Amino acid sequence: xxxxxxAEVVERKALRxxxxxxxxxxxxxxxxxxIHSCMPHSHGSQGCCSYHRSHLTRHFKEPVxxxxxxxxxxxxxFGGMANLTQSLKNIFSIYNPEVVAVHTxxxxxxxxxxxxxxxxxxxxxxxxxxxxxVIHANTPSFVGSHVYGFANMVSGMVNYLAxxxxxxxxxxxxxxxxxEPADMREIKRLAAAMGVNIVMFPDTSNVLDGPLTxxxxxxxEGGATVAQIxxxxxxxxxxxxxxxxxxxxxxxxxxxxxxxxxxxxLPIGVGPxxxxxxxxxxxxxxxxxxxxxxxxxxxxxxxxxxxxxxxxKRVAVSGDPDQVIALTQLLLELEMKPVYCITGSPGNQFxxxxxxxxDGPVPDAKIKQNADLFELHQWMKQAPVDLLITNTYGxxxxxxxxxPFVRFGFPILDRAAHRFFPTVGYAGAINLIxxxxxxxxxxxxxxxxxxxxxxxx
Amino acid sequence: MSSDxxxxxxxxxxxxxxxxxxxxxxxxxxxxxGSVSQxxxxxxxxxxxxxxxxxxxxxxxxxxxxxxxxxDIRGAQSSGPQLFRNSFSTDLQELxxxxxxxKKLERALLELIAKHQPKAAFVYSTCIVxxxxxxxxxxxxxxxxxxxxxxxxxxxxxxxxxxxxxxxxACEALYKLIGTGDAAGISKHSINLxxxxxxxxxxxxxxxxxxxxxxxVVATITGDGRVDxxxxxxxxxxNLVQCSGSMTHLAKKMEAEHGIPLKRVSFFGIxxxxxxxxxxxxxxxxxxxxxxxxxxxxxxxxxxxxxLRAWRADLExxxxxxxxxGAFKAFSLVRALRTIGMTTAVVGTQTGDADDYNQLREMxxxxxxxxxxxxPLELAKFCLEQDIDLFIGGVKERxxxxxxxxxxxxxxxERKECLAGFVGxxxxxxxxxxxxxxxxxxxxxxxxxxxxxxxxxxxxDRGEEAVA
Numbered sequence: 009x010x011x012x013x014x015a016e017v018v019e020r021k022a023l024r025x026x027x028x029x030x031x032x033x034x035x036x037x038x039x040x041x042x043i044h045s046c047m048p049h050s051h052g053s054q055g056c057c058s059y060h061r062s063h064l065t066r067h068f069k070e071p072v073x074x075x076x077x078x079x080x081x082x083x084x085x086f087g088g089m090a091n092l093t094q095s096l097k098n099i100f101s102i103y104n105p106e107v108v109a110v111h112t113x114x115x116x117x118x119x120x121x122x123x124x125x126x127x128x129x130x131x132x133x134x135x136x137x138x139x140x141x142v143i144h145a146n147t148p149s150f151v152g153s154h155v156y157g158f159a160n161m162v163s164g165m166v167n168y169l170a171x172x173x174x175x176x177x178x179x180x181x182x183x184x185x186x187x188e189p190a191d192m193r194e195i196k197r198l199a200a201a202m203g204v205n206i207v208m209f210p211d212t213s214n215v216l217d218g219p220l221t222x223x224x225x226x227x228x229e230g231g232a233t234v235a236q237i238x239x240x241x242x243x244x245x246x247x248x249x250x251x252x253x254x255x256x257x258x259x260x261x262x263x264x265x266x267x268x269x270x271x272x273x274l275p276i277g278v279g280p281x282x283x284x285x286x287x288x289x290x291x292x293x294x295x296x297x298x299x300x301x302x303x304x305x306x307x308x309x310x311x312x313x314x315x316x317x318x319x320x321k322r323v324a325v326s327g328d329p330d331q332v333i334a335l336t337q338l339l340l341e342l343e344m345k346p347v348y349c350i351t352g353s354p355g356n357q358f359x360x361x362x363x364x365x366x367d368g369p370v371p372d373a374k375i376k377q378n379a380d381l382f383e384l385h386q387w388m389k390q391a392p393v394d395l396l397i398t399n400t401y402g403x404x405x406x407x408x409x410x411x412p413f414v415r416f417g418f419p420i421l422d423r424a425a426h427r428f429f430p431t432v433g434y435a436g437a438i439n440l441i442x443x444x445x446x447x448x449x450x451x452x453x454x455x456x457x458x459x460x461x462x463x464x465x
Numbered sequence: 466m467s468s469d470x471x472x473x474x475x476x477x478x479x480x481x482x483x484x485x486x487x488x489x490x491x492x493x494x495x496x497x498x499g500s501v502s503q504x505x506x507x508x509x510x511x512x513x514x515x516x517x518x519x520x521x522x523x524x525x526x527x528x529x530x531x532x533x534x535x536x537d538i539r540g541a542q543s544s545g546p547q548l549f550r551n552s553f554s555t556d557l558q559e560l561x562x563x564x565x566x567x568k569k570l571e572r573a574l575l576e577l578i579a580k581h582q583p584k585a586a587f588v589y590s591t592c593i594v595x596x597x598x599x600x601x602x603x604x605x606x607x608x609x610x611x612x613x614x615x616x617x618x619x620x621x622x623x624x625x626x627x628x629x630x631x632x633x634x635a636c637e638a639l640y641k642l643i644g645t646g647d648a649a650g651i652s653k654h655s656i657n658l659x660x661x662x663x664x665x666x667x668x669x670x671x672x673x674x675x676x677x678x679x680x681x682v683v684a685t686i687t688g689d690g691r692v693d694x695x696x697x698x699x700x701x702x703x704n705l706v707q708c709s710g711s712m713t714h715l716a717k718k719m720e721a722e723h724g725i726p727l728k729r730v731s732f733f734g735i736x737x738x739x740x741x742x743x744x745x746x747x748x749x750x751x752x753x754x755x756x757x758x759x760x761x762x763x764x765x766x767x768x769x770x771x772x773l774r775a776w777r778a779d780l781e782x783x784x785x786x787x788x789x790x791g792a793f794k795a796f797s798l799v800r801a802l803r804t805i806g807m808t809t810a811v812v813g814t815q816t817g818d819a820d821d822y823n824q825l826r827e828m829x830x831x832x833x834x835x836x837x838x839x840x841p842l843e844l845a846k847f848c849l850e851q852d853i854d855l856f857i858g859g860v861k862e863r864x865x866x867x868x869x870x871x872x873x874x875x876x877x878x879e880r881k882e883c884l885a886g887f888v889g890x891x892x893x894x895x896x897x898x899x900x901x902x903x904x905x906x907x908x909x910x911x912x913x914x915x916x917x918x919x920x921x922x923x924x925x926d927r928g929e930e931a932v933a
Contacts, residue, residue, distance in 0.1 A: 009547035024556035031530025055506020098499030149528035
């Protein structure tokens with residue numbers, strides 16, 4: 009399928025081949041699922057909603073609920089007001105969520121539907137029952153990427169829900185970024201181990217990694233409650249993990265409720281996790297407990313045990329910008345060489361930060377925002393790598409180039425257990441190192457000449 | 466087991482029960498605004514139908530999402546070119562929305578055609594293209610003239626109807642190809658296979674049966690499809706239409722314009738597969754063909770029958786729910802399930818029409834719930850009320866079924882086993898048997914309670930509601 013990929017890079021101005029991103033609304037839908045008892049609502053054609061649900065279902069292997077305004081030609085001419093009003097009425101009367109989180113699509117954005125006005129009118133007309141909440145985010149598909157959609161919906165949570173009462177609560181906000189339920193679970197576990205009271209939103213753990221119970225719950229146990237998000241305005245500080253997914257909502261909360269924001273990176277790798285743990289320690293006013301030190305010690309021990317296998321290995325990475333920035337730090341800690349690093353999302357901060365990280369240790373690294381997997385593949389044709397780390401879509405390249413491959417990020421459509429294993433925190437690094445080592449050594453064991461085939465590694 | 470889920474008042478006319486009188490089903494409408502519809506859009510309809518044409522270029526003109534969500538998701542296999550599995554998009558940005566995307570599209574097409582030398586190109590319009598008013602047809606014409614290959618505009622703006630309208634738009638685009646090739650040398654016993662998409666290699670299985678009968682398959686539309694075969698497919702003497710929803714429009718056009726009759730067939734289940742072969746032989750009026758069809762059927766059935774009988778012993782009396790795209794598949798599944806001793810207690814489709822639902826009412830056992838354009842809550846409610854053992858559906862239904870402790874068989878894009886033909890019946894039965902009889906259900910409260918000596922305490926024993 010990728011036979012046509014050549015090493016020679018031709019400048020493309022009008023074409024995206026094998027994209028490393030998708031559109032804003034799916035990120036907004038994913039974020040909304042991290043609110044307890046929330047129905048994400050897609051204001052657009054019914055195809056958008058169906059695609060996002062299918063895609064999220066393929067990634068999480070879990071039911072994903074969302075409603076749609078089911079636009080028709082009429083709505084696209086006269087505006088989607090009637091559809092949204094009718095939708096809100098139907099959603100509350102039949103699905104009875106606590107919150108409806110509306111996101112727009114390219115269609116409703118171009119039509120120019122004014123969501124706050126429509127919601128206000130619906131409220132006046134009584135379509136939104138008392139005590140129920142509707143929030144929204146503008147998520148035009150032709151701007152940014154799914155990561156931006158996620159950030160916009162989290163900002164929507166802040167805009168609509170966060171309140172300052174004047175009494176500061178002994179709690180720290182964490183905006184976790186566009187990460188897996190397992191990562192959110194891990195962040196909560198770390199905070200609990202340290203004795204820091206956190207409010208995390210969104211929180212998709214126990215929503216998209218639920219148990220099989222023989223019941224179907226439209227609104228599973230998990231998710232940040234409206235009361236929790238409301239209370240975020242009274243927190244001591246906000247730890248915003250990731251520039252692209254979390255910094256804007258944290259800044260919004262800072263300006264709205266005067267909650268100081270700590271703009272951080274995703275805690276992937278030793279250094280980034282140390283900084284996260286340290287921020288929890290200082291804002292939470294606690295000491296780092298021995299149990300967390302032990303976790304860190306076990307990770308560093310593993311890194312020392314395995315350094316011989318990772319040293320100098322050339323790595324190609326594609327993923328969401330916050331993930332790539334953090335993962336690169338883990339790779340450098342292992343003395344690997346991230347030679348090609350791309351993200352499909354646009355945004356200058358990616359290249360700026362990546363150059364800071366790589367200009368010293370890997371001066372010839374190629375770094376690109378707003379790139380696609382076709383281009384990454386072309387680079388790999390020019391000079392090969394020892395390891396490829398991308399979402400599922402890298403599998404085509406891994407196969408044709410016969411490169412050890414680790415799936416990382418969103419989406420992973422062809423494996424299942426990623427939702428249980430974090431990549432953040434010390435435990436997450438252990439998981440990633442394990443996967444990378446297995447990928448590299450499995451290839452060696454499979455392909456090396458018999459005299460080089462070793463029992464003990 | 467009952468559930469306390471309500472049905473939206475506006476949905477009641479889209480639900481019926483076999484064996485009970487009622488008015489015509491309300492169907493073929495866009496979904497109620499605000500429902501968790503399982504349906505997709507016009508673009509989706511066009512994309513799934515055309516995408517298996519393997520030596521064509523497929524370019525999605527729109528923002529990135531529409532291309533991203535349809536990138537190689539269908540498992541439609543090609544015996545040759547793999548070009549169609551790449552994702553090509555114009556990735557429209559804000560400035561394109563303001564100033565128009567025609568230039569970008571034209572440049573993208575010229576670049577791609579120069580690089581890949583495809584036999585034809587399909588350009589899919591998305592919602593946004595319909596709004597900003599790009600003249601996609603004009604771009605296609607210019608590019609076709611410049612490159613000397615057919616460049617076909619697919620009018621698939623998402624909001625312009627339902628998935629069915631997308632099938633129609635795909636048929637219109639395909640129709641522009643048909644009749645442009647040389648139909649010389651085609652056998653008098655020749656057919657086109659329409660509406661089979663070669664998921665898990667199904668077209669190959671079906672073609673092999675027809676070849677054994679001595680029937681020439683001119684074009685498979687669109688599974689393992691090739692542009693040149695489609696261009697000359699007007700030379701076939703009969704169109705066999707398998708997925709009634711997607712291809713009937715094209716087959717009817719070919720009947721009107723090229724005088725090629727059409728037959729609706731199904732390749733799922735022993736009865737329907739055999740009927741398709743016999744009907745074809747009968748159509749050609751050849752006793753020789755009929756003899757060979759009989760030989761194929763008896764050989765193939767003999768291969769699978771002993772194993773089917775063994776599985777049937779385990780599955781006898783188990784109950785199934787079916788929720789699929791088209792009604793014709795639902796008919797086949799009801800029959801195929803009967804073959805392995807199972808009854809259908811719930812059946813629904815996304816795109817069935819009133820006639821289809823009447824037929825379902827007639828063929829299903831009394832009490833069977835029949836539903837158009839359903840949603841997860843309704844489906845969960847019916848599954849619990851009917852105490853279902855097996856759910857047959859697509860990607861969005863799978864995890865819901867599992868959560869309820871119900872076995873699942875994907876009969877949609879993501880099936881990994883060939884389910885068509887006689888060998889497909891065996892695969893289907895194997896898959897159904899494996900999932901229905903899976904030991905994992907012994908650990909699920911609702912199902913475990915039905916087991917003798919159940920050890921698990923169920924959620925319901927603890928007084929929780931079945932569906933929250």
